Amino acid sequence: MTKESISSAPGRVCFAGEDIDWISGPSILCAVDLRTEVKVKSNKDNSFILTTQGSLNSELKLASEEIGIYSHSVLDFTNAAIKIVKDLKIKLSPIEISITSTLPAKAGLGSSATILVASISSISKYYGLNLDIDTVCSLAYKAESEELKTGAGQMDMYSSGFGGLIYINSSTIPPKDIARFVLPEDFDIVIADTLTPRNTSDVIRKKRLRYQTKEPKIMKYVDTTEIAIQEMKEVLSNNPINMERLGILINKCHNSLRDHMCVSTSNVENGIITSLKNGAIGAKLTGTGMGGCFFAIVPHNKTERLINSLKDMPLKVYVTKPSGKGLIIDNI
Numbered sequence: 001m002t003k004e005s006i007s008s009a010p011g012r013v014c015f016a017g018e019d020i021d022w023i024s025g026p027s028i029l030c031a032v033d034l035r036t037e038v039k040v041k042s043n044k045d046n047s048f049i050l051t052t053q054g055s056l057n058s059e060l061k062l063a064s065e066e067i068g069i070y071s072h073s074v075l076d077f078t079n080a081a082i083k084i085v086k087d088l089k090i091k092l093s094p095i096e097i098s099i100t101s102t103l104p105a106k107a108g109l110g111s112s113a114t115i116l117v118a119s120i121s122s123i124s125k126y127y128g129l130n131l132d133i134d135t136v137c138s139l140a141y142k143a144e145s146e147e148l149k150t151g152a153g154q155m156d157m158y159s160s161g162f163g164g165l166i167y168i169n170s171s172t173i174p175p176k177d178i179a180r181f182v183l184p185e186d187f188d189i190v191i192a193d194t195l196t197p198r199n200t201s202d203v204i205r206k207k208r209l210r211y212q213t214k215e216p217k218i219m220k221y222v223d224t225t226e227i228a229i230q231e232m233k234e235v236l237s238n239n240p241i242n243m244e245r246l247g248i249l250i251n252k253c254h255n256s257l258r259d260h261m262c263v264s265t266s267n268v269e270n271g272i273i274t275s276l277k278n279g280a281i282g283a284k285l286t287g288t289g290m291g292g293c294f295f296a297i298v299p300h301n302k303t304e305r306l307i308n309s310l311k312d313m314p315l316k317v318y319v320t321k322p323s324g325k326g327l328i329i330d331n332i
Contacts, residue, residue, distance in 0.1 A: 021153030025171030036114035081119035108287020113156035163326025196291030221260035247282030254284035263289025
């Protein structure tokens, strides 16, 4: 065992493919420089103490027999991470796990995936395991799908683990097709949180029911978005990237989320319209929808103008860049 283990993982915005990962596979995601850090150290008390700070503020004390018993709280994700590591036949000793994050919770930026990826990495490292990123991502998906049963797909775990701008095809478990791209440095990603959290599991459950019945609107969303993903992949493969065309495709994907998936809100729409009028080349809801965040891709020289245009709206705005770094592990 190490004396102390620290891991951190980035959140993400989804350029294209919300829910497509669990329907047919492909999506395009960009990690951003908002991160979750998980620190693990020994605990003299005969229990597992889990604490979060920032937007995820919560605390939980677990006896060993309570590992794997969930209470519908944000700390369920770290509890599930402990359970997943325990299932690797590791003898667990009491630990204290502290989580800090610059990501807003339940806002469409993959915060739950960052907790799982960073927690599994840090916990396993503390107990002496050296897991590679592929394994950490696979275990994080196992925690979400088998332990917590949220209904989410694989894309967020791999975006958080690998970082950068990636195309990922989740039609297999684990994904076999991951391609990397790089955005021009003179563009920013402005993220706006509508400050309307939602229960991701509940929203996904309703979407799955719609898909199971082959509801026409959701089938139109799937068809439209799959085509846009493949075209976006081609655009990103070119050097230089046609940023105007990329923006058009991002807008197209948002319009389908609004019109076919029906998960946008008036706050999101007002923010996106304003962003596009003030320098953004593309803007889109990110994540499950029904609240949460939208993002805008904007040339750096127009970022201040865009931010000023949003200042009177009920939003919290973050100016970010793509994060080339995914999971980061540090031992003390």
